[in-house]
Amino acid sequence: MELSVLGNSSRYLVPLGAGTSYLLSEGDARLLLDCGNGTHLRLAQVLEGKPLSGVLVSHFHLDNVADLLPVAFSLAPGTPLLIPTGAEARLKDVLRAYSMDRSWIQNARLEGLTRKSKVEIGPFRLTFCNVGHGCPAVGARIEGPSGTLVYLADTGPRPWFADFARGADVLLVHTLLLDRDEGEAARTNLTAGAAGRLAREAGVGKLALSHVPFYGNAEESHAEAKGAFGGEVVVLREGQTIPVAKADQGTLATGPA
Numbered sequence: 001m002e003l004s005v006l007g008n009s010s011r012y013l014v015p016l017g018a019g020t021s022y023l024l025s026e027g028d029a030r031l032l033l034d035c036g037n038g039t040h041l042r043l044a045q046v047l048e049g050k051p052l053s054g055v056l057v058s059h060f061h062l063d064n065v066a067d068l069l070p071v072a073f074s075l076a077p078g079t080p081l082l083i084p085t086g087a088e089a090r091l092k093d094v095l096r097a098y099s100m101d102r103s104w105i106q107n108a109r110l111e112g113l114t115r116k117s118k119v120e121i122g123p124f125r126l127t128f129c130n131v132g133h134g135c136p137a138v139g140a141r142i143e144g145p146s147g148t149l150v151y152l153a154d155t156g157p158r159p160w161f162a163d164f165a166r167g168a169d170v171l172l173v174h175t176l177l178l179d180r181d182e183g184e185a186a187r188t189n190l191t192a193g194a195a196g197r198l199a200r201e202a203g204v205g206k207l208a209l210s211h212v213p214f215y216g217n218a219e220e221s222h223a224e225a226k227g228a229f230g231g232e233v234v235v236l237r238e239g240q241t242i243p244v245a246k247a248d249q250g251t252l253a254t255g256p257a
């Protein structure tokens with residue numbers, strides 16, 4: 001599997017930066033993880049007309065879903081659109097309001113997710129956990145033939161995360177903060193240090209930090225997470241692609257340096 005970063009900005013108006021969106025690929029299967037502001041055109045460029053196999057929305061903050069409408073309306077009929085449970089009605093209302101064709105909403109495959117949900121999309125087997133971000137939201141464990149990705153978008157710490165992420169090849173975590181940061185945001189967002197401690201407890205192969213502030217704590221985030229984890233840590237950049245594979249199957253990361 002490969003994970004490509006279409007966007008991972010933590011703010012709405014970053015010069016040339018886009019909101020959260022990742023494309024997970026395995027053969028002909030392509031699963032989109034979130035679709036933040038500015039990512040729809042980047043997705044179109046990457047796909048070059050090839051279809052998405054499914055879309056997973058981690059939560060309904062605008063930097064994760066601003067481009068959901070054009071993405072949703074571009075899906076082939078029956079393509080699963082997975083969202084946290086509790087958000088189905090309002091998303092259906094929005095899709096119905098903007099749909100030019102009533103058949104689109106009739107054929108849409110919206111699935112609300114709970115921590116008990118199990119979903120298969122092509123070669124991907126998905127399970128989910130609750131997260132803490134003050135809105136309907138899920139974390140996802142995505143297992144494929146060649147590797148396992150655990151995706152924790154914006155969330156505060158939760159005691160079950162280590163079990164949920166156990167043994168993953170890549171743990172993708174949004175880390176808006178550093179351990180020294182305090183206040184309201186620390187209850188609903190992880191620090192780089194917390195991500196590192198989680199990666200160590202879960203025994204993951206690699207820790208990928210994302211969604212770090214654009215104003216420049218990437219080096220500090222890396223150092224703090226690395227110090228806590230002890231294993232490989234990468235701070236993801238927009239346009240970067242990394243392998244999601246067992247350690248002996250991994251290849252060098254590609255994309256802009």
Ligand SMILES: [Zn+2]
Pocket residue numbers: 059061133154
């Ligand atoms: Zn959020």
